[in-house]
Amino acid sequence: MSNQPIVEVRNVHKSFKAVQAVRGIDLRIEPGEYVAILGPNGAGKTTLVEMIEGIQQPDTGEIFIEGKTWKGNEKYLRHLIGLSLQETHFIDKLSVWETLRLFASFFEIGKERCEEVLGLIELDEKRKAWMVNLSGGQRQRLALGIALLNKPKLLLLDEPTTGLDPNARREIWGILLKLKEQSNTSLILTTHYMEEAEQLCDSIVIIDHGKILKQGTITGLLGEIQDLPVKPVETRKITLDDLFISLTGRHLND
Amino acid sequence: MIERISNSQLYHLILANVRELIREPGVLFWGIIFPILMSLGLGVAFTKKKDVITNIAVIGQNHLVQNPGDSATLLHSFFVATRARAGRDHQGNLTRTLLVPDDKLGSTTFIFHAMVWKEAMVMLKRGNLNIVLDEKNGMVQYHLDPMNPDAQLSYLKLSGMLNRSAPVVPEANAEIKPLTVSGTRYIDFLVPGLIAMGVMMSCMWGVSYAIIERRSKKLLRRMVATPMKRSNFLIALITVRVLMNFVEAGLLFLFAWLAFNITIQGNVAALFTLFIAGNFAFAGLAIFISAHTAKTEVGNGLINALSMPMMVLSGVFFSYHNFPEWSIPVIQKFPLTMMADGIRSIMIEGAGFAETALPIAILGTTGLVFFVAGMKIFRWH
Ligand SMILES: Nc1ncnc2c1ncn2[C@@H]1O[C@H](COP(=O)(O)OP(=O)(O)OP(=O)(O)O)[C@@H](O)[C@H]1O
Ligand SMILES: [Mg+2]
Numbered sequence: 001m002s003n004q005p006i007v008e009v010r011n012v013h014k015s016f017k018a019v020q021a022v023r024g025i026d027l028r029i030e031p032g033e034y035v036a037i038l039g040p041n042g043a044g045k046t047t048l049v050e051m052i053e054g055i056q057q058p059d060t061g062e063i064f065i066e067g068k069t070w071k072g073n074e075k076y077l078r079h080l081i082g083l084s085l086q087e088t089h090f091i092d093k094l095s096v097w098e099t100l101r102l103f104a105s106f107f108e109i110g111k112e113r114c115e116e117v118l119g120l121i122e123l124d125e126k127r128k129a130w131m132v133n134l135s136g137g138q139r140q141r142l143a144l145g146i147a148l149l150n151k152p153k154l155l156l157l158d159e160p161t162t163g164l165d166p167n168a169r170r171e172i173w174g175i176l177l178k179l180k181e182q183s184n185t186s187l188i189l190t191t192h193y194m195e196e197a198e199q200l201c202d203s204i205v206i207i208d209h210g211k212i213l214k215q216g217t218i219t220g221l222l223g224e225i226q227d228l229p230v231k232p233v234e235t236r237k238i239t240l241d242d243l244f245i246s247l248t249g250r251h252l253n254d
Numbered sequence: 255m256i257e258r259i260s261n262s263q264l265y266h267l268i269l270a271n272v273r274e275l276i277r278e279p280g281v282l283f284w285g286i287i288f289p290i291l292m293s294l295g296l297g298v299a300f301t302k303k304k305d306v307i308t309n310i311a312v313i314g315q316n317h318l319v320q321n322p323g324d325s326a327t328l329l330h331s332f333f334v335a336t337r338a339r340a341g342r343d344h345q346g347n348l349t350r351t352l353l354v355p356d357d358k359l360g361s362t363t364f365i366f367h368a369m370v371w372k373e374a375m376v377m378l379k380r381g382n383l384n385i386v387l388d389e390k391n392g393m394v395q396y397h398l399d400p401m402n403p404d405a406q407l408s409y410l411k412l413s414g415m416l417n418r419s420a421p422v423v424p425e426a427n428a429e430i431k432p433l434t435v436s437g438t439r440y441i442d443f444l445v446p447g448l449i450a451m452g453v454m455m456s457c458m459w460g461v462s463y464a465i466i467e468r469r470s471k472k473l474l475r476r477m478v479a480t481p482m483k484r485s486n487f488l489i490a491l492i493t494v495r496v497l498m499n500f501v502e503a504g505l506l507f508l509f510a511w512l513a514f515n516i517t518i519q520g521n522v523a524a525l526f527t528l529f530i531a532g533n534f535a536f537a538g539l540a541i542f543i544s545a546h547t548a549k550t551e552v553g554n555g556l557i558n559a560l561s562m563p564m565m566v567l568s569g570v571f572f573s574y575h576n577f578p579e580w581s582i583p584v585i586q587k588f589p590l591t592m593m594a595d596g597i598r599s600i601m602i603e604g605a606g607f608a609e610t611a612l613p614i615a616i617l618g619t620t621g622l623v624f625f626v627a628g629m630k631i632f633r634w635h
Contacts, residue, residue, distance in 0.1 A: 053479060055475060055478075056635070075481060078479070078480060083479055085472055085475060088472050091473070092274075093273065093274050093277040093278065094270055094274065098269075098270065102267070102270050105262060105263045105265070105267075108481075109261070130277075
């Protein structure tokens, strides 16, 4: 049991009519591990993550969470995971506190945990503010707070910092790093930002066109850069961006 | 126990929907104030037959001048005989004003304006008057549109008076017994229609649109990615709407009772049941049309395509018996018609369960069928 992965994805495919969004992905994530999924727009990140979240079904292949498939274990797994979608607008005219309470009620969680989460995401002074009046960063923090309500064993965040300024981004990173210290939660996070992956995650999965191009630890991947066909400009520090560009021929943030 | 309830999904979902509803100023206006204003406006316009003022054009000044000399005309002698008050209107035309009191049919004030033919035609086209008098060869001529019932009425009243040279009221007046029993006025017809329409609109926008909007904002997808029970989501949405519909209908009725003294002649329990059945029918329809689309524009179109024809055809404002004979059996099968007619039959005609059992059953079945069909194709993502 001890070496059972929290997530195991086996040869998963998913198409939308003509578009092959995910084309044969295998993935294994250990308890407590933080994994970044990097890829340009349309790479298939959201599709992959939503299949792990049980929101979409793969056409072929299998997904296990704690060794269980979604089919037949939905109730159990819903309590096990926490997530935030790429774009969610909560109810405009509910306050931060009311929104937290609403989502907490879905897990049959009471006030105390809501207070705790409110402190964790540092939105205490905004507890009475309506959704419409929150900044982008505050909204993302709330989305993260909602994902954390049930103290999930597995946390899945789809682009939690896209569109945020560097400060707001760092606030989110802070929360996630604290969580890593204090719990054994595993994290799957999709991002366009190499820096985010470097700051937060133990390992990195680079995908494009629905396939994994590279995966490994940061140091491992950086080591590979030395053998790249395209040499980065020498005056600059070599980064994972260079790896990415050489793999995909594109910039991450395109 | 209290702790259990206050942490329960359904409680919080209902609370969220109530909050969203009461924090939306438009809901208050369209749901409560607008129907009341409508009943007030239309009720006053069509219910209280106010004393009427009828404007009449008379071609030529000589009929109205104080002293026509030797060329006294029929019209002139009529004004003299009836002691019609002389004056001038805003345009500076000579006028004669004649009040014919009538406490049964309502008094009429006739104002005769002297003008030339061309001016009379302009006024006619603007709807300021509907009859033009002229005198030729010792005969009074009436120019009017025979298709216009108001013009016909003016003609009948005027010709009666002119023949007698007196401001008379119809002889048969003694036989007229004004019907003041409630239930026969326009307001009595209108309020049940407005109540039914309110339920339809509230379900269409409050349930359908709310679902589509939540789907388009991915909130639906986010919610079902938790252990939330899907049925709770729908139950909360519908419950809050139905409660709101009760409040709306109650306030409209209260207003109509205070302002127009409308009453419920029939069985209140039947009315209650019919109201619930109507709510159920429209909630089912609302679930069905919002089952699939994630585009609010499509939702808008669907809602309008469904509710507009019913609003026009189902006899909310005017009886559908004005529509062609063949269409009436079709119109009578619309849920809005069924609900409005049912409420009317209870409120006005004093109907009970016996008369409304069929519409109640049909509305209930409609709701059930569309609800089940809607759930079959419902997209949570
Ligand atoms: N519901 C859908 N219907 C049709 N095509 C879809 C659907 N969802 C995704 N796709 C397509 O699948 C491909 C992968 O999309 P996906 O959203 O997974 O990419 P992504 O990596 O998350 O991109 P982004 O960085 O822009 O969020 C894209 O080509 C997209 O257009
Ligand atoms: Mg995405």
